[in-house]
Amino acid sequence: MKRKKIIRYVLLSLLVIAGAVGFYIYKEYNRAHKDTAKLTPDYTVGATDLLKEFENNEQASNKKYWDKVLSVEGMVKEVAKDDRGFYAVILGDTASMSSVRCSIDSAHSNEALSVKRGGTITVKGICSGYNADEMLGSDIILVRSVISQKK
């Protein structure tokens, strides 16, 4: 009698654990990307300052900024739209070939519509690294970006 009770308890608790694990796996598997608009920036910087930092020390800057949420203020050099309707906002100094290129999160595409060339804006995005290129100009790339402020 006592033994049966123990077995029943054990089975029941195993079932509960299995259910919880299953639910966790299911949730984790279907987890969506975090909306960048809701993330707090790890660093707030100016586009040209950020470029200078990467130019001076790529390795240290990569260590500091890679995979971090950056809020970058700069002048809009260009707003590019590709054939699939994805936007990229390019920040920096027009006199320089180097820029901070921000791929706009497709859920926030409409925010890019009102961005004007020559205006100063703040873009929040996740730093995916630095592409050094002497001929084409070096770029810092932000992915899943959102426009956080217009001036």
Place this chain on the structure above:
Amino acid sequence: MKNSFFLAATLIFLTTSGFSQKFYTKSGKIDFDATSASSPEKIEGVNRTATCVVDTKTGAIQFAVLMKGFAFERALMEEHFNENYVESHKFPKAEFKGTITNNETVNYSKDGTYSVTVKGKLTLHGETKDVETQGKLVVQGGKVNANASFNVLLSDFKIAIPGLVADKVSKTAKIIVSCSLEPLKG
């Protein structure tokens, strides 16, 4: 001796004064597809920030892409891609450096579709391997569209697929490149 000096001088003269037209983009698209045949779901990522340069004179072609820039539909898949497979914190960039071996058959100033063979070295996950593929260059209105797709064996680049997901993640990845190149001024 005199002859070779003359030849070298001519070569230097040609390379410095010769008209060299380059086409480039910084928003090239690269798809990565490692869906195995038996997988119920797609394992694919897309990167829209690839840099590509083509030198029309020499046929030299280069790509650079940041691994962290690959977007996957599922957050978990993207994290696994970055953390477990390509280890993008250690190897943030993938590069291809090669040449269009039949570059002389492409007339970059005449609209048309040209089939090309590209041969070169692909560096991914810190490993460099020779890659050869067929591609297409479409010259239209002073711009060049470059398209190619090829398969890489992930183990060639020391990317291990854990047994648990072996039925979903293929041992080879299909890389699809599509770039719209513009002439480089200056």
